[in-house]
Structures are given as C-alpha cells and as structure tokens.
Amino acid sequence: MPVDRMMPTEESRDLIELTRSLVDKELRPKVDAAERSATFPREVFQTLGRAGLLGLPYPEEVGGAGQPYEVYLQVLEEIASAWASVGVGVSVHALSCFGLFTRGTEEQKRRWLPDMLGGEQLGAYCLSEAHAGSDPAAMRAKAVLEGDEYVLSGAKAWTTHGGEADFYKVMARTSEDGGRGISCFLVPADAEGLSASAPEDKMGLTGSTTATMNFDDVRVPVERRLGEEGQGLPIALAGLDAGRLGIAAVATGVAQGALDAAVSYARERETFGRPIIEHQGLAFLLADMEAAVQSARATYLAAARRRDAGLAFGQQASVAKLVATDNAVKVTADAVQVLGGAGYTKDFPVERYMRETKVMQIFEGTNQIQRMVIARGLR
Structure with missing residues (x-):
C-alpha cells in the first residue's frame, strides 16, 4: 500500500503521485522479466528523464527540477520500491552529474548539463579500481597531459551502467602526490580507446549492468577536466x-x-x-x-x-x-x-x-x- 508521506509542498505531493503512476505503468510490468534476463532497461530511464525525474535535485536554470533533496530521495524510494536496479541507476546518474554542477565552468554546464539532466544522456561514475575500493587514493589509472589533451590509461572496476552510459565521470591520477594527485574528467562514451569488459555476473540487481571500464590511451580534451588538477578526490x-x-x-x-x-x-x-x-x-x-x-x-x-x-x-x-x-x-x-x-x-x-x-x-x-x-x- 502507498506510504503515507508528509511532503513539504503541494508540488511535491503531485510529484510523488506522478512517480507512483509511472512506477505502476512503466516499471512494475517490466521488472520481473528484465531482472530474470539481466536486461538493461534503457527505455525506462528515458521515460523517467522525459518526466523530469533524472534531474530533480538540480536547479531549473541548468535543466533540473529545483527540488529539495528530501523530495528527490522520496521519489527515489518510490522508484526503488518497485525496481531496485532502476533506483540505483537514478542515484548513480545524479552522482555522475554532481562534479559538473559543482566544479564545472559556466560554459561546461551550459554545454552538457541540460541533456544530462533531461534524460537524453545517462551517466556512470568511475572511481573504484580492482585494488582501490575503500581506499580511492590508491588508484593507479593515469591521465597524462599532452598538449591540449589528457591521455587516460588504466581500468575502473564496478562501474554501474558500464558499457551502457553516454558519459563517464572519471577519477584518474595526474601526479604521484597521493590523494592530492587525482583529477576529475567527463569522458564521452564514444571516446576512442574506451571499452567495457563483460558485465559482472551478480547475485542481484541483474537489471543494472556493472562492468569494468578500460581506458586504452583515451584522449580527453582539457576542456573536459572538471575543476583544477588535483581536485578530483575532493570532488569524488x-x-x-x-x-x-x-x-x-x-x-x-x-x-x-x-x-x-x-x-x-x-x-x-x-x-x-x-x-x-x-x-x-x-x-x-x-x-x-x-x-x-x-x-x-x-x-x-x-x-x-x-x-x-x-x-x-x-x-x-x-x-x-x-x-x-x-x-x-x-x-x-x-x-x-x-x-x-x-x-x-x-x-x-x-x-x-x-x-x-x-x-x-x-x-x-x-x-x-x-x-x-x-x-x-x-x-
């Protein structure tokens, strides 16, 4: 039965009702088959995006919905009550946009945020490595500056939406100065040299693709670095x-x-x-x-x-x-x-x-x- 929620505004109550309607019509009928066949439900994310649910906690001027976090999280809970893989995906997408919103230049935000928050693009977040999970400062993936481009090499493990996303928020080492030597990059999925390994065969969340992303001398323009060099770990x-x-x-x-x-x-x-x-x-x-x-x-x-x-x-x-x-x-x-x-x-x-x-x-x-x-x- 529906949760009896105390929402802060009439608009937020309407948003919860919209979410429940979409969940009943678009998610519940598909979840069992998709989870059993390990099918990634890209069309569901497009539906949620077009309804404005992928950019809820971001301001309207950058393509979001301008909702408080307490409202966004309750929408997320409603989605996850029917389909956990999609709920996790929405959360990861919001996290993938965070660095651009908080550390991106105005030009970077104008260029990329509207499509990211409007549902046309889906994001992924590359921080962990096979040997650097709880200790991200131990990462080995590198980004070497060559002219007006960085060359990224290494692998990022446990990437939600790995091989399915349109862009990847990537942390890579730009110096050997420990946690202060990591920088943040926004890498498009079609970048040459970027590939996904076979998806992990997981115990659950089988509708959410998780894969290692491989960076084989991927060239990323300097304009796709978020913040200054060395600010990647604080951003993460x-x-x-x-x-x-x-x-x-x-x-x-x-x-x-x-x-x-x-x-x-x-x-x-x-x-x-x-x-x-x-x-x-x-x-x-x-x-x-x-x-x-x-x-x-x-x-x-x-x-x-x-x-x-x-x-x-x-x-x-x-x-x-x-x-x-x-x-x-x-x-x-x-x-x-x-x-x-x-x-x-x-x-x-x-x-x-x-x-x-x-x-x-x-x-x-x-x-x-x-x-x-x-x-x-x-x-």
Missing part, C-alpha cells in the same frame, strides 16, 4: 555524501516493497482457520519490519533536511546509509520468512529483494567505512 568524496543518501533511500524503498509483499501475503494466507497476520508471533515480526522501515526513512530524511538547509551532513549521511541498508537486509530476509517456503521460490519477489539489498551494505562505501566516518565525528 563530496559527491559520495549525497550518493550515500541516494542508496539509503533505495534501500528503504526495497525494504518497503518487501514489507508490502509480506503484509499482503499474511492477510491472505490462512492457518488454523484464520489469516496468519492474526497470529501474534508473525504479527510482531511484521511490526518490527515496519519499525525498521520507518526508522530508515526518518534517518535519511533528517540528513537530507540538513543538506537542504546548507548544514554539514556527512556524518548524518553515513548514519543513514548504515541504518537503511542494514535494516533493509534484515527486513527482506524477514519477508522471506513470512512467506515461508513460498518466499524461497521465484514465484514471489521477496527472494529477489533479499538478494538485492546485500550489495547496498557494500557500495557507496562499505558499512564498515560508514562506521569509521561516524566514529571519527565523535572524537
């Missing part, structure tokens, strides 16, 4: 705070979807002459699931409201990501338990929800990294 880390809120909202959406499926089943399935939801043992399990989902939502909204108010929110984003993804793993596992043997089959979506949430404890910074960030703020 600043974007990750917002990206963690995106993943918190996605995880909450998947948990909500699992809770809805469990409640629906418990109302219909009967044992000992009455619906199983009336048995106290199971009713208490559902109550704990509801409390976990509401707690996750409240946590990410609290962080989002700090962001909207211009306050520091990094620690709160880590708390939200930690709480929402840990809760989602438990809620989806409990949903399988509510359905019993039926929950372990692919006749119901709860087994997929359970598989999808595990990776949310890993990407955008593992939950162990989130605990480090939170603890650092307590010193």
Whole structure:
C-alpha cells in the first residue's frame, strides 16, 4: 500500500503521485522479466528523464527540477520500491552529474548539463579500481597531459551502467602526490580507446549492468577536466555524501516493497482457520519490519533536511546509509520468512529483494567505512 508521506509542498505531493503512476505503468510490468534476463532497461530511464525525474535535485536554470533533496530521495524510494536496479541507476546518474554542477565552468554546464539532466544522456561514475575500493587514493589509472589533451590509461572496476552510459565521470591520477594527485574528467562514451569488459555476473540487481571500464590511451580534451588538477578526490568524496543518501533511500524503498509483499501475503494466507497476520508471533515480526522501515526513512530524511538547509551532513549521511541498508537486509530476509517456503521460490519477489539489498551494505562505501566516518565525528 502507498506510504503515507508528509511532503513539504503541494508540488511535491503531485510529484510523488506522478512517480507512483509511472512506477505502476512503466516499471512494475517490466521488472520481473528484465531482472530474470539481466536486461538493461534503457527505455525506462528515458521515460523517467522525459518526466523530469533524472534531474530533480538540480536547479531549473541548468535543466533540473529545483527540488529539495528530501523530495528527490522520496521519489527515489518510490522508484526503488518497485525496481531496485532502476533506483540505483537514478542515484548513480545524479552522482555522475554532481562534479559538473559543482566544479564545472559556466560554459561546461551550459554545454552538457541540460541533456544530462533531461534524460537524453545517462551517466556512470568511475572511481573504484580492482585494488582501490575503500581506499580511492590508491588508484593507479593515469591521465597524462599532452598538449591540449589528457591521455587516460588504466581500468575502473564496478562501474554501474558500464558499457551502457553516454558519459563517464572519471577519477584518474595526474601526479604521484597521493590523494592530492587525482583529477576529475567527463569522458564521452564514444571516446576512442574506451571499452567495457563483460558485465559482472551478480547475485542481484541483474537489471543494472556493472562492468569494468578500460581506458586504452583515451584522449580527453582539457576542456573536459572538471575543476583544477588535483581536485578530483575532493570532488569524488563530496559527491559520495549525497550518493550515500541516494542508496539509503533505495534501500528503504526495497525494504518497503518487501514489507508490502509480506503484509499482503499474511492477510491472505490462512492457518488454523484464520489469516496468519492474526497470529501474534508473525504479527510482531511484521511490526518490527515496519519499525525498521520507518526508522530508515526518518534517518535519511533528517540528513537530507540538513543538506537542504546548507548544514554539514556527512556524518548524518553515513548514519543513514548504515541504518537503511542494514535494516533493509534484515527486513527482506524477514519477508522471506513470512512467506515461508513460498518466499524461497521465484514465484514471489521477496527472494529477489533479499538478494538485492546485500550489495547496498557494500557500495557507496562499505558499512564498515560508514562506521569509521561516524566514529571519527565523535572524537
């Protein structure tokens, strides 16, 4: 059943209703087949883009919708409650646009942002490498300046939309000065020498293509560098705070979807002459699931409201990501338990929800990294 949301404006309430309508018409009918066949749903992103949902948190003057982050995240949650792969994709796309919006020149923003935010182009984010995940400062991919071009070489692992995106926000080393030697580039998908390895064969989120991107002497004009040389890691880390809120909202959406499926089943399935939801043992399990989902939502909204108010929110984003993804793993596992043997089959979506949430404890910074960030703020 629809979440009872307290939205800040009438416009935002209308936006939630629009999202729910698109989710019901365009996402729910396609999700099962696409996830089973590992098909990337590019047309779904185009639909969301044309509806204005890919640029929600960006200003209208650059092609966005000018919505507060608390509104954007609740739209993201609604999308993820039906299709986690698409929810993750929308979050990654927003993250891929962040460096251009915050560090791009006015000319760069005028040239590229409108198509990126309007749904005509889909983005990807290249930070991690096979040996440099939680420690991005250890990256080895290089960008060497030759005249008015940089030559990029190396490989970027775990790229969401790898091989499917139209542009890649890439972090590469421009000097050997540790974390201060990394720069940020906006690389078009058709750049010569850029290729994607075979997609990863993943446990979940199979409708979201994840691949290693290979940079074989890819030439990128200087005009496609975002910010100055050496500013790449701060650009990346600043974007990750917002990206963690995106993943918190996605995880909450998947948990909500699992809770809805469990409640629906418990109302219909009967044992000992009455619906199983009336048995106290199971009713208490559902109550704990509801409390976990509401707690996750409240946590990410609290962080989002700090962001909207211009306050520091990094620690709160880590708390939200930690709480929402840990809760989602438990809620989806409990949903399988509510359905019993039926929950372990692919006749119901709860087994997929359970598989999808595990990776949310890993990407955008593992939950162990989130605990480090939170603890650092307590010193």
